[in-house]
Amino acid sequence: MEKQLHAVFVLVGVLVFAVSGNATAKKNVSAVGDPGMRRDGLRVAFEAWNFCNEVGQEAPHMGSPRAADCFDFSNTVKHKVTEHDNRLGVGESFPGLNPGDINNTDLYAVEKERYLGSLCEVKDTPSPWQFWMIMLKNGNYDTRSGLCPENGKKAPPFKPGRFPCFGPGCMNQPILCHQWTQLKNGTLQGSFSGSYDLDSNCGDEHDGLSYYEVIWEKKVNVGSWVFKHKLKTSKKYPWLMLYLRADATKGFSGGYHYDTRGMLKILPESPNFKVKLSLDIKQGGGPKSQFYLLDIGSCWKNNGAACDGDVVTDVTRYSEMIINPDTQAWCSPKGLRNCPPYHITPDDRKIYRNDTANFPYSAYHYYCAPGNAQYLQQPVDTCDPYSNPQAQEIVQLLPHPIWGEYGYPTKKGDGWVGDSRTWELDVGGLASRLYFYQDPGTPPAKRIWTSIDTGTEIFVSDQDEVAEWTISDFDVILKQPNQAI
Template sequence: MGSLFTSSQLVVYVLVLQTLFASSSLLKTNYGFSSNSDYISAIGDPGMKNPNVRVGFEAWNFCNEVGFEAPQMGSPRLADCADLYCNNILTDSLGGAPLGNGRKCEVRHKVNESDNSLGTGDKFPVTDFESFTDPDLFAVEKELYLGSLCEVHESTKPWQFWMIMLKNGNFDKNTTLCPENGRKVSKIVTGRNFPCFGEGCMNQPLVYHNYSRLVYLGDQMVSLMGGFNGTYDLDANISKGIGKNSFFSVSWQKNLSTGSWIFSNTLTTSAKYPWLMLYLRSDATKGFNGGYHYNGSGVMNKLPESPNFKVKLTLDVKREGGSNSQFYLLDIGSCWKNNGKPCDGDVLTDVTRYSEMIINPATTSWCRPDNLVSCPPYHVSPTGEIIYRNETSRFPYSAYHLYCCPGNAEYLEKPYDICDPYSNPQAQELVQILPHPEWAVHGYPEKKGDGWIGDPRTWELDVGALSNRLYFYQDPGTPRARRVWSSINVGTEIYVSRAGETAEWSVSCVTIMSTAEVVVNLGSDADPTNMNVEELTQLVAQRFAPYLLVESVKEQIFAPRSPLKPPRPTWPDPDLPRLAIRLISTINSWVSASLPPPTRFATPGGSGSGSSSSLWMNMSSYNLTALTSYRFLY
């Protein structure tokens, strides 16, 4: 990318941006959160308010693979990505386009039927993607291909789509489709029981796609609506009714009062398919996602890390799905090795880590004083106190549904229970929690029934703080893993229902924000002289703009294509933070008073730089090299 500005032009441009946005939502955006703290969106579509449709669909077998494609269905990866245009003018911020004055609207699809119907062995329309005869590998490549068609480039970090995930819990122990804790085996030998009606029980579903279409909202507004639906019963004709068959449906439409997409979901089990899962996922835009050991696509372009992130969402549960419906207010997924290192794709040593808040009041606590095997070894209180599970008078057993250990852990504390070794492509660790005062301090439900049927709520969850308290296994003596979460999901897992059960719910206004800490680190891959307007705006949003005023920094960071080698991140002088904050406050005061910036700041390096202003002189007298790599808490 070539340089768009000269050094002096860039500084002036950044100053203008700082002046325009210092008091606006770009620099101090709370994205609807009640706190006044600053937030940086971790997703490309905060609040689900993008006016255009970006939805992906994936179906998994029991071990999060494909195995076999359903007849005439192609690979179970699909996408609905559509833009709404009205006389070549994009829609407004609420996702609806005003009519009148002869305006005409149309929907433009970025993914067509030939793309969605691609199946194992088919060639992709572009040479950048490789075809495979292995259904598992083909699905990986197809997801990346669909993501490339849907990708949104409105920020420095592109994103692809929200993901709908559907999973079949049937497991045929007579096959070897699923590895055991990541290891391929020639025969499944286990005393665990899994549902399966016989050969073919691990099939993929029939999926029907209602492509996004124009919908008129009264006489003055138009928006988009679409969805996916289908069944696992391959001989069913659901156009004549669901009957006793399995069924799923996800549809989306705009809420013009909030501007958010509303995802309406239905999941029905059957005698042949008693264990089904349906989630709306916010996945990483690249790299591994929760439970997925391939490079994927998603909406989360900044991975949230404990303890510094929050999630806001609106959830309305309409039907429970029976007593075995483990409805997840939030399900977070990550991956790190038992030695604390990040996952690298080695399924023998990688471990998928999950934590799930179950809000179905029918779900009981398996963690009890008489069943310590289903409890984590210890609990961490909100004040940081460690309470061991054998401290029966103090351990909050009812705060946990169950805990299970990764199957490749070598130093487990007895008693312990190994997580199901087959339902992930590698070993997994699971912490399932229940509504409890211990979690309520982070905005989670305090008691059973909170947020359940008849009690729709908008939740503001300090997920980072809660997830930082949870116990996860690590080998003794290893440094604590960074808890970086690549998937954040909402939905239900109807676990082995005795009869056909139906769950129904809607999700909207999902926002994921990284909080508290802003990391400023300019390196060779972030040379400001090579940034475009969007990248510069992001840089300003990270509050680096004030430091660009200073000549000593400017001389270093504007060296064309010269990578920075920042020194240790320490302040050159204890007064520097105070002066930096004073500078920000000064610019904010200009905006509040509707005054233009003083001329001494208008052209740094020009006539204004020689001003006798004490602020400017003090700022320019320091060597601010260290500011190019510093964690600054506002």
């Protein structure tokens, strides 16, 4: 009888384990509309920015710097967006446009992105989604223009200094060339490309001129889309950024203060998500290329409250893992101002930056605090106050053994040129343990990430540099239910 009861208990235990295992498996769902980039019917969009994440002025004959290539596929490509849609620029109306924004270049781009999103939108559960976003940004800043706010407050012109600018007009938008996705010999392929040098032309890459290109291709019914990126700086444009982003499908994406469109149909919250992607870097972009294996962005106020569009009190928060082995740790025992106040271990122990025997200085490239924070721990460096519409806080990481538990690179060269890999990163777990500033005595902010991207920021190169890489299999995997949009 005792043996029979034991057998029953074992059987019940197995059943309970199986049921709980299935329940756990069901919780591991994707936060993106196209998990692993495997859907033949692609949704991809393009956005370009000036230094402070605005438009400023459209490039001649290019329209507002927003475009999309979205299509359904069943034996043939059925496009959802037209060339006219992509060429829309200030002064031209379209469905849903606020009449008061028709001649405002910054607000017009916002509305155009939402309009393109409506054309591309895919109905889904728990919410619809729109597109992968290709983001291009010009790091030139004309300090005499007065175009960029300082920590969210309007700033007067000031003398040029550390920011690159060849003169008036240096913050211009790029030429955009578009090869619409077509089917050829069983492969779907399309591209966006162009240059910030306005004397360039479509389809050509010239010596001495900036250049960008993103080609996407996929064999029908086989594997993942492969996004092939190329970014080239020039003497006039030495600071350029190119990323492939999964952004919130509505609400504020990282770095913005308006309603965006994107691929994240569920917003991932720390610590409950992982990111999977395949990355193959062909050319690194030189010693100044801050290549981000992953860059995550969000927004919350210094008192922990969610952002509401008030750029004076909102703060963009970024965490970035730089894998260029030429990038050195600015954080050091003699450079405490470049370190976060403390490091948190996987078992939640705090190691303060003045603990020179234990603090992992070489795991941090740079930390900077929000310029509108009132209770900063000294010494401290505050982030550049002009390159986002609101104040920002940035935690930049480097490969180090302490990140190994989260699946991140553990030594210089991991994932770099010649070491292509498929990564599965415990992004939510790591992001839950990074230091971010908060006013004393306020409830902890919910760390909900509205942008997740990969790409490079070639940071004021001394010579023309080229970065080239491919991304595929991108997914954001939820370890348990997160916040629906």
